[in-house]
Amino acid sequence: MTQTDTKTRILDCAERLFAREGYHATSLRTLTKEAEVNLASVNYHFGGKEALLQAVLERHLLPLNAIRRDKINSVLEQARNRSTAPETEELLRAFVIPTFDFRDSAPGARDFVTMIGRAMNEPDATVRNAFLILIIPLFKEFFAALRLALPQLPPAVLLARLQYSMGALSQALHTGKDDAAQHFDIPVTLNNQERINQLLNFMQAGLEAPL
Amino acid sequence: MTQTDTKTRILDCAERLFAREGYHATSLRTLTKEAEVNLASVNYHFGGKEALLQAVLERHLLPLNAIRRDKINSVLEQARNRSTAPETEELLRAFVIPTFDFRDSAPGARDFVTMIGRAMNEPDATVRNAFLILIIPLFKEFFAALRLALPQLPPAVLLARLQYSMGALSQALHTGKDDAAQHFDIPVTLNNQERINQLLNFMQAGLEAPL
DNA sequence: ACACGTTTTAAACAAGTGTTTAAATGGCCG
DNA sequence: CGGCCATTTAAACACTTGTTTAAAACGTGT
Numbered sequence: 001m002t003q004t005d006t007k008t009r010i011l012d013c014a015e016r017l018f019a020r021e022g023y024h025a026t027s028l029r030t031l032t033k034e035a036e037v038n039l040a041s042v043n044y045h046f047g048g049k050e051a052l053l054q055a056v057l058e059r060h061l062l063p064l065n066a067i068r069r070d071k072i073n074s075v076l077e078q079a080r081n082r083s084t085a086p087e088t089e090e091l092l093r094a095f096v097i098p099t100f101d102f103r104d105s106a107p108g109a110r111d112f113v114t115m116i117g118r119a120m121n122e123p124d125a126t127v128r129n130a131f132l133i134l135i136i137p138l139f140k141e142f143f144a145a146l147r148l149a150l151p152q153l154p155p156a157v158l159l160a161r162l163q164y165s166m167g168a169l170s171q172a173l174h175t176g177k178d179d180a181a182q183h184f185d186i187p188v189t190l191n192n193q194e195r196i197n198q199l200l201n202f203m204q205a206g207l208e209a210p211l
Numbered sequence: 212m213t214q215t216d217t218k219t220r221i222l223d224c225a226e227r228l229f230a231r232e233g234y235h236a237t238s239l240r241t242l243t244k245e246a247e248v249n250l251a252s253v254n255y256h257f258g259g260k261e262a263l264l265q266a267v268l269e270r271h272l273l274p275l276n277a278i279r280r281d282k283i284n285s286v287l288e289q290a291r292n293r294s295t296a297p298e299t300e301e302l303l304r305a306f307v308i309p310t311f312d313f314r315d316s317a318p319g320a321r322d323f324v325t326m327i328g329r330a331m332n333e334p335d336a337t338v339r340n341a342f343l344i345l346i347i348p349l350f351k352e353f354f355a356a357l358r359l360a361l362p363q364l365p366p367a368v369l370l371a372r373l374q375y376s377m378g379a380l381s382q383a384l385h386t387g388k389d390d391a392a393q394h395f396d397i398p399v400t401l402n403n404q405e406r407i408n409q410l411l412n413f414m415q416a417g418l419e420a421p422l
Numbered sequence: 423a424c425a426c427g428t429t430t431t432a433a434a435c436a437a438g439t440g441t442t443t444a445a446a447t448g449g450c451c452g
Numbered sequence: 453c454g455g456c457c458a459t460t461t462a463a464a465c466a467c468t469t470g471t472t473t474a475a476a477a478c479g480t481g482t
Contacts (some may be wrong), residue, residue, distance in 0.1 A: 006459085022334030024235035028440065038461055043441060045459095121332035121381060123233030136394050143395060155397045160409045163386060164379035168417070170332060171378030181374070183347050184354060186366045198371045202417040206379070209416035217429080239470065249431055254471060256429090 007045050009035045012108055015056045019115035023053055023127045054130050057119075060102070060112050061131075065138045067098045072145050079148070088149045089204050095142055096169060096203070100196050103173075117173025120166065150207065157211070165203045172199045218256050220246045223319055226267045230326035234264055234338045265341050268330075271313070271323050272342075276349045278309045283356050290359070299360045300415050306353055307380060307414070311407050314384075328384025331377065361418065368422070376414045383410045 013035035017026040028049060032039045046052040071094035079086035103113040119131035143162060150158055172195065175181065181189075190198065224246035228237040239260060243250045257263040282305035290297035314324040330342035354373060361369060383406065386392065392400075401409065 019334070021336075022235065024233070025335050027438075029438080038459095039440095040442080040462090041460070049440065115334075118332050118334050121329050121385065123230070123326075123329050123333070124236050125232075132391055136391055139391065140395065154399070155395075156399055156401045157409060159392060159395055159397055160401055160406060161413055163382050163392070164410060164413045167378035167380070167382030168375035169378070171374050171381075174332065175374060180343055180347055180350065181370060184351065184366075184370055186370055188365070188367055190367045190371055195371060198368060199375060201420045201422075202372055202375045205420035206413040206417040209412045211412075238468075240468080249429095250470095251432090251472080252430070260470065 006037050006041055009037055010042060010045065010052065011056055011059060014052055015060075015115060016108060016111045018053065018056060019111040019118075023122075024124060050126060050130075053127065056112075057116070057130055057134055060109070061116065061134050064098060064102055065134070068095050069138060069141060071095075071098065072142060076145055076148070085151065086145060086149045088146065088207055089200065091142070091145050091149055092165075092200055092203050092207075096196070096200060099169075099173065100192070104192070114174045114176070117170045117175075120170055146207070153211070158207075161207050161209075165207060168199065168202055168206075172196075217248050217252055220248055221253060221256065221263065222267055222270060225263055226271075226326060227319060227322045229264065229267060230322040230329075234333075235335060261337060261341075264338065267323075268327070268341055268345055271320070272327060272345050275309060275313055276346070279306050280349060280352060282306075282309065283353060287356055287359070296362065297356060297360045299357065299418055300411065302353070302356050302360055303376075303411055303414050303418075307407070307411060310380075310384065311403070315403070325385045325387070328381045328386075331381055357418070364422070369418075372418050372420075376418060379410065379413055379417075383407075 010031070013031055014026070017031055017034070028042055029039060032042060042049065042052055046055055072091060075086050075090045075094050099113060103109050116131065119127060120135075122128040122131070139162075143159065146158060146162065147155065153161070221242070224242055225237070228242055228245070239253055240250060243253060253260065253263055257266055283302060286297050286301045286305050310324060314320050327342065330338060331346075333339040333342070350373075354370065357369060357373065358364075358366065364372070
């Protein structure tokens with residue numbers, strides 16, 4: 001399967017370079033040289049640079065969103081069976097945990113997670129919209145679920161808090177060892193699980209804050 | 212003062228285009244045409260595109276950071292006079308409020324705030340580092356002040372929560388009417404002051420969350 | 423009015439961009 | 453083997469990029 005090899009090699013390389021250098025800063029010549037494929041193969045297999053970006057996003061984000069959707073619906077169903085409102089914490093876990101599970105599941109997955117952590121804040125509308133189109137349907141479901149967990153919050157307030165939560169998540173996803181944190185000389189640092197728990201704590205406290 | 216006119220016209224245009232299209236997506240030809248100056252004047256007055264970016268950031272971020280630093284120190288001094296620990300809420304206000312005050316102070320200021328809201332998450336290291344170098348000293352002071360307000364938190368936990376808070380702030384700064392929010396049909400939306408209060412509430416609750 | 427330093431201008435530069443083309447290669451089946 | 457399809461390849465295309473150059477224009481102080 002030379003075709004599959006070529007396509008995946010391009011996708012793998014693209015997701016690494018897009019995550020580390022950015023979409024605009026990555027040229028097809030750098031990309032194809034590093035992937036050891038011909039320059040024209042990107043256009044042949046994907047149709048262009050922008051279509052490649054979309055393919056990179058879809059490859060992992062669609063399955064990831066499906067998992068998140070399932071987990072959210074599972075939390076909702078359990079709440080219905082109990083005839084109670086779903087817990088904010090459970091919904092947050094359903095949305096957040098799959099991302100970190102995926103990040104640690106494969107070597108290249110970390111780059112992809114970094115990429116989507118930054119995509120929401122991309123200055124370039126091309127990249128930002130390509131990501132938003134894939135994530136907004138899930139956002140709407142997540143928002144509707146949180147409405148059930150926090151019925152006392154006005155919708156506009158919940159929406160604002162959800163946006164702030166996504167900003168916190170974004171930070172957690174793309175912040176690495178090379179980041180600003182190294183400028184703070186902290187004696188002990190947090191391991192992965194502790195960081196995830198801190199993030200969930202933070203989001204839950206912010207979402208459930210008194211009005 | 213033709214010189215000042217040219218320099219400021221370039222700076223104004225650069226901050227608008229960098230904020231709306233991104234640094235890489237903005238070409239000097241687009242920029243200079245829109246600013247109605249000669250193409251070469253960017254290199255003559257600033258030395259190059261990257262130096263222009265730094266000048267754009269410094270022009271407003273240095274004064275803004277000075278204000279934030281003063282307000283933080285003022286909160287700390289008042290706490291010392293009372294012989295009590297500073298309040299998390301007061302420190303947050305000292306850090307956050309000046310940014311929004313600045314945003315509403317001038318027509319072009321909104322673009323600058325959008326830009327710094329995104330700069331922290333920039334995929335491109337050139338832009339990200341140019342911003343981080345200017346903001347990290349203030350971050351360290353802010354972190355030290357928050358340590359006094361939240362002495363029971365391990366430093367690593369506080370640092371993580373501070374990063375998440377900055378993610379929330381970043382969202383609040385660069386999120387506009389054109390953003391994902393428009394996909395949610397919410398009956399009533401929040402005005403500026405309400406959004407700021409919600410952000411402060413969110414950050415405070417997250418920072419002060421029980422361990 | 424002249425001269426000097428600063429600023430503006432148009433043109434050219436060298437390099438890099440995404441994309442397209444047409445020929446070459448490859449493998450598979452009749 | 454020969455024909456056909458998908459794939460790969462190298463080259464060229466048309467265009468844009470940031471930067472540099474040298475001459476022109478400008479403004480100011482004497």
